[in-house]
Amino acid sequence: MSDTQWPLFEVFHQKARGEHHVHVGSVHAPDAEMALVLAKEQYARRMACVNLWVVRADHIHASDYADSDMFAHATDKSYREAFGYKVGDKVKKKKKEATK
């Protein structure tokens, strides 16, 4: 069944200035201006909100969940994370050796 409704707009909500906009849902609307009004009613009635973005859903290019391989790591990549380095233990060991 084809979608006979108005175009779909995805809604992004900003809790406070300086925060990232976060996707919260979507609305159908005849145009962007109306989408903002509806988004405000739907998504900004209770949560703190300082700004809304609406983006036509068909303007969003998304990756395919079926292509999740694109995010997979072939190998262990802990070497590029802070938690991959146990410096505390090494310093303790070094201090212990120094006091021997």
Add this chain to the structure above:
Amino acid sequence: MYGSTTFTDIKQSPIAGEDPEKLAEFEAHIARGEKIEPPDWMPAEYRRQLIRMIEQHAHSEIMGALPEGKWIPHAPGFGRKLALVAKVQDEVGHAQLLYRAAETLGKSREQMIDDLLSGKSKYSNVFNYPTPSWADTAVIAWLIDAGAIINQNTNAEGSYGPYCRALKRICYEESFHLKYGYDSVITLASGTKAQRAMLQDALNRWWRPIMHFHGPPDKMSAHTEILMRWKVKIRSNDEMRQEFLDTYVPKIWELGLTVPDPNLKKNPATGEWEFSDPDWGEFKRVINGDGPCNAERLGIRRLAHEEGAWVRAALAADRQATPIVQ
């Protein structure tokens, strides 16, 4: 990676010619602790200072990859090589985030890159010094990035939304650089006599640039009260340098290393670190283009830009071919 790079120069009043009503609204906004976003009204001097600051930060990230990237082929072991590749990739990525944040203020990326290549824009002084040994990369990753994190955590408290958001992500990645650098330093410090000597040499070489890192002393820097009020500047250079010394001097000593400054000590009465004057004349000379590696670094950057021209052209070209596999 980033440090304060210039002596601030403000010749006229930063609010000359601004609409007092709009200015009052803008200042009230910042005083409430709220961020400024790109469509908001802002004073011309606010915009100018932020572009200068974010642009220099972006250039520093991209130029900082050069002295370290040089060591990728010579890394001692595969693990270190992988980590250094990841770190250099991060730094270049940080530049992209920051150029984008600066663009929101109205200066194009092309203009920023042109200004870097022509020598008009500055970047952090420290990247104009050579890295003759592997230990230099360890000291950079540990102590320069430690200084950068202090600076970036401070700037993340600033008033401009896009810059703060970029810094949040950058600080997350810098925490890996710091740990990786610390780990490399500990390995060398726990190693053979030759490794320890190499590390101490590197630390001796880098100490003065590190003392330069947060910029000239407050008494020499002409920063105005209003830049602090607008949260363009958040903490003074001296405050950040003191925080660096507080945190890292004990860690350096703990590893059995010495700091090449006989006057370095914490004054028990004031709680402040005292240290030798790191020669601010030298700082000024290097930032203005006359450091040991300024020409070499910019030369490599220019070459990379020219040799990358075909990539930019290919990305911008109309796509005519259809994929073979549908």
